[in-house]
Amino acid sequence: MMPLNLAEKGQPQIIKRLGGNPEVKKHLEDLGFIVGGEISIINSLGGNLIVKVRESRVAVSDELARKIMV
Numbered sequence: 001m002m003p004l005n006l007a008e009k010g011q012p013q014i015i016k017r018l019g020g021n022p023e024v025k026k027h028l029e030d031l032g033f034i035v036g037g038e039i040s041i042i043n044s045l046g047g048n049l050i051v052k053v054r055e056s057r058v059a060v061s062d063e064l065a066r067k068i069m070v
Contacts, residue, residue: 001016001017001069001070002069002070003065003066003067003068003069003070004039004041004049004051004060004065004066004068004069004070005049005062005065005066007041007070008041009041009042009043009044010040010041010042011040011041012038012039012040013038013039013040013041013070014036014037014038014039014070015033015034015035015036015037015038015039015068015069015070016035016069016070017035017069018033018035018067018068018069019066019067019068019069020067024064024067028064028067028068031053031058031060032053032054032056032058033053033068037053037054038053039051039052039053039068039070040052042057047061047062048060048061048062049062049065
């Protein structure tokens with residue numbers, strides 16, 4: 001298990017755990033990040049990540065990416 005920001009670009013990953021306080025977890029779940037869901041990194045821009053989650057592309061900060069364990 002590793003944080004999302006260390007995962008390999010373009011490789012599908014399964015979300016194993018969401019970290020942070022309850023507000024952060026709720027925010028991530030609202031964006032579509034759910035435990036057991038598939039996610040892949042599309043691009044990295046200045047430390048921020050563009051990820052594909054479900055059928056959407058979402059930008060997440062490096063700080064949030066560290067709270068998503070894959």
